[in-house]
Amino acid sequence: MSRIKGFTTGLRMLVIGLLVESVLGNSSPIWISQDGLEKVVIDSIDKLEKLSGVKVTDLHRHHIDHITIPSNRGSAFGVLEGLMICSSSKHMTETMQRIVVAFDRTTGNHGGLEEEASRMHYVLYLINSPVVRAESLNFKKEGVYTVVKDVFLPWYNAYRFLIQNAKRLEAEGFSVFTPLDRTLLQNSSNVLDQWINSATESLVHFVRREMDAYRLYTVVPYLLRFIDNLTNIYVRFNRKRLKAQGRGGLQDITFNSLPCAFDNMYCNGPFTPFFTETLFQNLRKVSNGLDESIHHCAFPSTSGKRDERIEQSVTRMMTVIDLARNIREQNNKPLKTPLREMIVVHPDAEFLEDITVKLKEYVLEELNIKSILPCNDSLKYTSLRAEPNYSVLGVRLGKAMGSVAKEVKAMTQADILAFERSGEATFSGHCLKFSDIKVLREFQRPPSVTKKEMDASGDGDVLVILDLRADESLYEAGIARENPETKKKAGLEPTDVVEVFYESLNENKNDLDSIVKSKEEYIKEAVGSPLLDHSMISPDAVIICRETIHGVSGFSFAITITGPNIVFDFGSITQLFQGNNKHAEALRTYLLSRDHSKLKSEFQVGKGKIKVECLQGQPVVDVELGKHLFLSIGDYYLNRRMCNWYTATYPNKIPSAVDS
Template sequence: MPYAYIHYPFENVELFENNFPGHFVAEGLDQTRGWFYTLMVLSTALFGKPAFRNLICNGLILAADGKKMSKRLKNYPPPTEVIDDYGADALRLYVINSPVVRAEPLRFKKDGVYGVVKDVFLPWYNAYRFLVQNAKRLEMEGFATFIPMDLISLQASSNVLDQWIYSATESLVQFVCQEMDAYRLYTVVPYLLKFIDNLTNIYVRFNRKRLKGRTGEEDCQRALSTLYHVLLTTCKVMAPFTPFFTEGLYQNMSKVSKGMEESIHYCQFPRAGGKRDERIEQSVARMMTIIDLARNIRERHNKPLKTPLREMIIVHPDSNFLEDIAGKLREYVLEELNVRSLSSCNDPLEFASLRAEPDFSALGKRLGKSMGVVAKEVKAMSQSDILKFENKKEVTVAGHCLQVTDIKVLDYTFSLFCATPMVLTLIAVLCLLSFINVSWNDSLGKVVVRDFKRPDGVAEKEMDAAGDGDVLVILDLRPDESLFEAGIARRIQKLRKKAGLEPTDIVEVYIESLDDDKSVLQQTLVSQEKYICSALGSPLLPSAAPPHAVILCQERFHGISGLAFAITLAKPALIFNSDACLALYSGDAKQANGLQTYLLSRDHSNLKSEFQQGNGKVGLCDGFL
C-alpha cells in the first residue's frame, strides 16, 4: 500500500486519496501476519479504515506427499518438465482450479495437470477441430467457402439448441463479469469448465447432423456460424486464464472474418447485458438429467445404447418443461437414447401414490395422548383428502387443526432423516441391493428415494424408472425384434472408427446377408432405408462389395436378432468402359491407358465437374466411367 511509497502526506495527496483504499491486496497464506495484519493496523491507526477493499490470499503448494517442496529432497517434478509435457496453460488452469485460490494447501501432482489437458483442452480443441473439419467439408462438396454469418441474424435462429447455446453463453459472460468484479476467482473457473463441457457434449454432440450438412447447406452454415461465434466468445472469456491456447485458436479463427484484432489480447472482454432464455436453459439442463437417468436404467438392465427401445415416459408437474421435451427437444432425446417414441405426463399419481405421515417431532408435545389417534387418521387419509390438504394448507383430524408443517406429504419421493453415518451407509447398501434410486441433498441432510408404481401385469425387467427428486424417467424395456434395423447405423459408425477414417472421408457401405434366406435382411433394409441413410449420410448398398472395390474394413455379425450379415466399407473406385476409351482415341491403346491412369490420379469427387459437356469433352463421364 502506498503509504511512504509516493511520499504521502508531503506530496501526491490527490493521487493517494483517489486510490486509497487499494482495490485489492494479494499474498500467500504464510504472510498473513506480516502483511495483511500490519496493513490493517497501520491503516486503522492512520485513517480509521481498512487499507484494501478486497483480499486475495493463496494457499501453499506442497509436494505430493504433503511436505514442503524441497530442492534438497527433490520431491516435486521440475516446472519446465511439466510445461514441456502439458503446456503452461494446463499448469496455470490446474493451479487456478485448485484449493490454493481458497487459501488452502494443494498437494501438487503432475497427473492433475494431465487431467486438465484430458478433461478441458482436448474436448475444447475437438469442438474447434469439428468446426474446421465440417467447414472444409462444405468446400469439398462444392459449396461456398465458409464465412461466419452475422451474429444478430444468428441469434434469431429457430433451432432450440442454437437458442440454448446463445443463452448459455450470455449467462457465462454475466457470471464471469459478476464474479471477477467481486474477486471470486474460485467460482469462475468451475463455471467456465462446465460451459466448455456443455458446449462439447451437448451442442456439438447433439448437432452433428446439422454441422455435417445432413439438414441442408443453409442450416449447416447457420450451425457452423453459431459454433464459430460461441467458440470465439469462449476464447475471449478464457483468455486471461489460458492465454496461449486461446491465442492459437483465435489466430486461426480470425482468418475467416475481416476487421478482427491482431491478437485476442487486444480484444475487449465480452460485455454482459444480452438476452437470456432461462426457461430453455433449465429445460436443456433437465433434458441432460433425463438422459443420465435413462442411461442408468439401461446399465441396470444390461441394455446398451445400441439396443433400440420402444418407449420412454417423462413425469414432471411443470407443463412448460414437458412441452419443451415433447416438442423442441424431442428429437435430441430420442436419438441420444435410441428410443422410438416419447410421451410425457404431468400427473405423478399416475405412476405413484400419495401418502401422508404426521410429523411426530412437531405434534408430539402439542397433542399428548391424542397423538396416537391423530397419527392413525393421518396415515389413513385418501388420495383426494391429501390433495385437498395440499390446496388448503390445513386439515382437521380428530378435532385437531393441522398445518402444512404438521404433516409430511410423500408422493413418488419420501424422506428419511439419517442421524448417523452408519444408518446412511446401511440405507445406501439396501438401496443398491434393491435397485432403489437414491439422491443426497446436502442442504437438507436427507435421502430422497423415488418409489415407482408399475402398471398391472408389468414386471421390473419389462419396465423400470429412475428419478432425482425432480423428474421421473420410465423406460419400456420389452424387446421388439422390429427395432433391430436401427442398430445397423451404429455398427457402421464403429467400423468407420475402426478403419481410422476421418469424418470428411467418403466411403461406400455394402451389407451382405450370410443367411440362406436373404429376403429377411432385404425387407429390413427397405423398411428402414430412410433412418439408415439419415444416420450415415449416404445410402447403404444391399450387396457384396464388387471385385474392383478397395476394401477398407469388413466385419461379420452373427446372431443379431436371428440374422447373420457382413458389413464392408470400401473406397469409391472408378470402372472404365475399355471399348469407349479405345473408341475415343481411334483404337490407340497407349493413349487410352494414359487417360485411365490420369483419371485414377484425380480426386474422384471432382471428375463430374471437370469432365462435363461444354469443356471440350462431351459426355466423357457417362461414356467410359
C-alpha cells in the same frame, strides 16, 4: 520438460500477473501517474491514508483499487492511480525467476501439500481449487491429468470437429468460411442454436459479474460447465445436422455458430492463455480484422439477448436423458439397442412440451428410441409416499417429532396432492411446508408387465419410463448406428468419401437383407451413403477396414469400408471416340488417376459435366456424370434402381440420365 498427453508443465508460467494476483494475492503497492513520470511507493496504511485522504480498513485489492493520490505537480496533472501489478512492469527479465520461485513456494504458504514433492503447478487446476479461497489443498498429479482429459481434450475435439465440417463444406463448393457473423445464429429457428447463443450470453454476463466482485473461485467451474455443454450438448446433438449436405443455409449456421466459441475463448483466455492462443491463431488465418493475439482483444460484452426459458428447456432435456441412460445401464440395454417407447411423467404441461415437442428429435436420436409419450397424471404410473425431513424437523419439534412423523407417513395420495398444491399442511398443531416433507414417487408397473419389460427412474420431480421389449421394426436403427462407429474406429474424417458394404453372418442371411432393403432410405440417411451388399465390392477396391459385429438387434454381420469406386459405362465412353477402345481406355485410366474429391468438385461446378482436353493425340470430349460414369458404386446402384422403377412405371418411355 515432462509432458502430459501433449500439454507441457510449462503451463505453470502461463500469465505471471494472473498467478501473482489470484494465487499469491500480492501486488506491488505503487501508485503511478497517467504519464508514468510520477510514482509513489506505499509502505504503510498510514502513508496511504495521509496521501489519499481515504480511511483504509482492508488492504485487499478490491478494497483499495478505487483510491487515488493527488499529484504533487498540481491538479493539472491529475491523480496517481494504483496498484501496478509486477507483471505489467516493462522490466521483467530480472524479476521473472523470482516471481516463479515465489509462486512455487505458495504451496507451503497457502497450505498446498505437493504429493511426492513434485514441482507441478497447473493454473486451471489450482484456480479451480480451495487454494483460491485460502484453504488447504493436497496437491495431486491425478487432478492435473483430469483437467487435461475432461477439459482440454473435449474442448479441442469440439473445435476440431467444427473446423473439419467447415473444410468439408468449402470442398463441396459452399461459401467460404467466415466465422464472425452472429446474425444468422441469433435468428435461427433451430432450438439448439438459440440455446447456445443464450448460454454464451449467460456465460459472459456471469463471468463479468463474478470477476468484478473478485470471486475468481466461482468463475472457473462455470467456464468448465460451459465447455462441457458445448461439447456434450451442442456439438454432440448437432453432429448429424452439421454433417448434412445440401441443406439451405446450413453452411452459414455451421460457420456462424463459431462466434460462441470465440466468446468462450475470450472468457477462458486469462485462465488458459496458451491453449486459447493456439486456437485463436488458427482462426485468424481465415478471419479478417482480428487482433494479433487473443490477449489483445477486448473482453466480450453482453447484448442482452438471453432466453432463460430455452436454457431451462435444455436443462430439462438433459435430466430426462440422464434418467433414461440410467435405466438402460441398470437393465443391460446399451444405446445401440433400439427401444420402442419412452414415457415422461410430469404434472407441468410446459415441461412435457419441452421434451415431447420442442426437443423431441434430439431425445429420440440420443436415446435411440422410436417415440415419446407425455403423461401429466402423476398417479397413472406412480404411487406417492410422504416422509418427514428429520434433519430439518428434529431440532425444531423436539418431543413432538414422533407424533408428527406418524401423521406425515399416514398421508393418503389425495392428502399429498393437496399438500403439493397448497405448499403447506398442519400436523398435531405444527404447520409444515415443502422443505419439511419429502414426497417420494414410486413407480407402479401396469399389470402383467415385468421389470425386464418396463422400468423407470426418477429424481423426485420427473419420472422416466422405458419400454424395454424387443421390436423387430427397430432392428434397422441398431444396424445403422454401427456404421458410424466402424468409421470412427478406422480413423476416418467426416470429409473422407467412402463406401460401406455389409455381409450377413447369420444362418438365415435373408432376414438381414430384407431389413436393409425395406429400410433403405432410413439407413442411407443414418450412414451417409447407401449400405450395399458385399457382393458389389469391386475387385480393385481399396479396403480401408473390415469389422465383425455380433449381437446387434439379434444379428451378426460384417461391415467393410472401402474407398470410392468409380463405375464406368465403357460402351458410352467408347462412343465418345467413335468406337476407338484404345482412346476409351486412356480416358478411363486418366480419370482413375484423378483425386476423387477434386473430380467430384469439378463435376459439381460443371453441373454434371467436365471437359477432358489433356490427353495427347486424342480429341476433346465432354464426360457426363450418370451417363459415362458414376463416382461410386452407391451412386450407380441408386441410379439403376431408379431406372428400374422408371421402366416399370413408364414402360413405353426410355429413361435418360436426366430422368434417372
